[in-house]
Amino acid sequence: xxxxxxxVREIEDSIAAKQKLLRDAGLVxxxxxxxxxxxxxxxxxxxxxxxxxxxxxxxxxxxxxxxVSRFKFDRAPLASLALATNxxxxxxxxxxxxxxxxxxxxxxxxxxxxxxxxPITTSGNSPNVLxxxxxxxxxxxxxxxxxxxxxxxxxxxxxxxxxxxxxxARIQECHILVGHILCGLVESMYFxxxxxx
Numbered sequence: 152x153x154x155x156x157x158x159v160r161e162i163e164d165s166i167a168a169k170q171k172l173l174r175d176a177g178l179v180x181x182x183x184x185x186x187x188x189x190x191x192x193x194x195x196x197x198x199x200x201x202x203x204x205x206x207x208x209x210x211x212x213x214x215x216x217x218x219v220s221r222f223k224f225d226r227a228p229l230a231s232l233a234l235a236t237n238x239x240x241x242x243x244x245x246x247x248x249x250x251x252x253x254x255x256x257x258x259x260x261x262x263x264x265x266x267x268x269x270p271i272t273t274s275g276n277s278p279n280v281l282x283x284x285x286x287x288x289x290x291x292x293x294x295x296x297x298x299x300x301x302x303x304x305x306x307x308x309x310x311x312x313x314x315x316x317x318x319x320a321r322i323q324e325c326h327i328l329v330g331h332i333l334c335g336l337v338e339s340m341y342f343x344x345x346x347x348x
Contacts (some may be wrong), residue, residue, distance in 0.1 A: 166322050171315035181312055186336035188293050192267045198230035202254045202283055203271035206323050210271055217334040228343050254283035268292040273322040275303020284308045297326050
């Protein structure tokens with residue numbers, strides 16, 4: 152194995168996925184609409200809610216933190232949370248209702264109509280994410296799932312932003328890029344200014 156060649160190939164593969172993303176006008180339009188919906192929800196007193204497993208759980212927390220703290224400039228906090236960050240709640244819900252309910256149960260407790268729900272799943276098939284999407288529909292939340300190329304089962308339940316890859320690492324890299332763009336757009340729209348680089 153040539154480490155140098157492997158590193159170069161990985162970077163090239165990542166760039167190629169992002170170039171596909173750039174050329175997908177439909178996905179870019181979806182992202183712009185999601186940013187507007189997040190902005191409108193926040194203006195109306197709503198919040199942006201994220202959820203995911205594993206690396207997607209880390210992304211959910213990361214993106215929620217960008218809303219609550221700051222992204223490109225100092226400003227007031229924006230209402231957002233990531234589900235399942237309370238380990239006691241996870242263990243209680245998992246024990247009492249099953250692990251597939253850890254997101255949906257908490258979502259039912261904290262969400263209100265008008266909130267925006269952004270589940271993240273590379274496969275689109277995570278049972279607990281799918282249960283949360285079903286709950287979001289019951290609660291009348293605007294729901295847009297970040298997935299991989301196929302969309303998995305999630306595409307049958309809600310709108311999906313489908314990243315142009317079937318490889319987990321590439322999908323996650325696109326998710327964080329799209330998430331950062333979303334944070335920057337919402338921040339700039341809400342505070343009516345161009346985000347500082």
